[in-house]
Amino acid sequence: QNRSLECSSGCSCPTEAFNPVCGSDGVEFRSPCHAGCLTKVLDDNTSKILKYTDCGCIGVSGSYGYALPGTCGSDCKHLLLPFMVLSALTCFIASFSQTPSYMMILR
Structure with missing residues (x-):
């Protein structure tokens, strides 16, 4: 969570927003804003969000990752x-x- 706070600190993400996304690195974020995502990919037929891309808080060494809507799930x-x-x-x-x-x- 501290990593999320550091990389999205300049984004002015609302603290009450809860729209969980699962990053491509397996880390769950409170919202696409907290994951540093800049764009979203929509389904042409249903306008449903398929994934968020250009996420600055996801990925390693300066490369951008992506996030999927919803929680990452649990192995328990x-x-x-x-x-x-x-x-x-x-x-x-x-x-x-x-x-x-x-x-x-x-x-």
Whole structure:
């Protein structure tokens, strides 16, 4: 994020704007402005934005990169089920220790 702040500091990007883009380098930016993108490529039929180009904050050694609309995604989706099972098991085991504690307090 600091890299984004440095290279787009002269762009006057609105701070409340949230239109995430995924850079060609795999880094996600808050908006095309924060990625330093200057132009956009539109679909001729639907006028939908296909990608943003000439992005100064994306790329290496002075070359411009591109960004695609939307988030970059996450590689952690496969961890949701084990997390849910482990959380449920932890709550279940914790409830066994809580019940005797409450019984002792009530007596």
